[in-house]
Amino acid sequence: MEFKAVLKEPQKLAINEAIRTARFVRNKVLRYWMDNRGIGKKELYRYNTQLRDEFHFVKELNSHACQASVENVERAIKRFYDNCKKKVPGKKGYPRFKKHCRSVEYKQSGWKLSPDQKSIVFRDKKGIGKVRLKGTWDLWRFDNKQIKRVRIVQRADGYYVQFC
Known part of the structure; x- marks a missing residue:
């Protein structure tokens, strides 16, 4: 989502x-x-x-x-x-350094959904704070325990918050 x-x-x-x-x-x-x-x-x-x-x-x-x-x-x-x-033919996919990374992922701590289900609060010392969410899905359908990860992704047209 x-x-x-x-x-x-x-x-x-x-x-x-x-x-x-x-x-x-x-x-x-x-x-x-x-x-x-x-x-x-x-x-x-x-x-x-x-x-x-x-x-x-x-x-x-x-x-x-x-x-x-x-x-x-x-x-x-x-x-x-x-x-x-598995002896995959060609290149084996040796791990590489990332130069252009556009996301940060939080596990089950470091964030909290607000009671109105329209915003999320990030609670680390980076100072992100309360982020308002715009979308058509309703978060209230999901229990907080069901959400395992939250990812903030930067794209050309803005920032998105993904729930896994």
């Missing part, structure tokens, strides 16, 4: 900062994996917590959003190894 977000200028800047931070975490974790072949999932998450301690702007992003970035790297690595095992 997708809704168009109605934003003020400071909120747009905060969302862009959150997207940049998620991309930074993803690229740093990927570089860590490239430098230390053979490491597993636990080491990638441990490195994520090291990044949160080392960089203050990473700490401002919700921890679950950082974990979602690590999961993206993990999926890319797994897909690469699966393609190698």
Whole structure:
């Protein structure tokens, strides 16, 4: 389900900062994996917590959003190894750094639907705050526990909030 977000200028800047931070975490974790072949999932998450301690702007992003970035790297690595095992012809899809990333994904924390079901509040230190949603679907049909992930996507015609 997708809704168009109605934003003020400071909120747009905060969302862009959150997207940049998620991309930074993803690229740093990927570089860590490239430098230390053979490491597993636990080491990638441990490195994520090291990044949160080392960089203050990473700490401002919700921890679950950082974990979602690590999961993206993990999926890319797994897909690469699966393609190698299956002997897929041609390129195997080696994980790459992201230069143009246009979304940030929150897991089950870091956001809260408002009671009127027409807006969502992002509760991390990036300062996104309350975002009004414009769309035809009704969110009240869904229980909050059914929504597993919330993604903010930047497109040419504005920002969208996706519910998974």
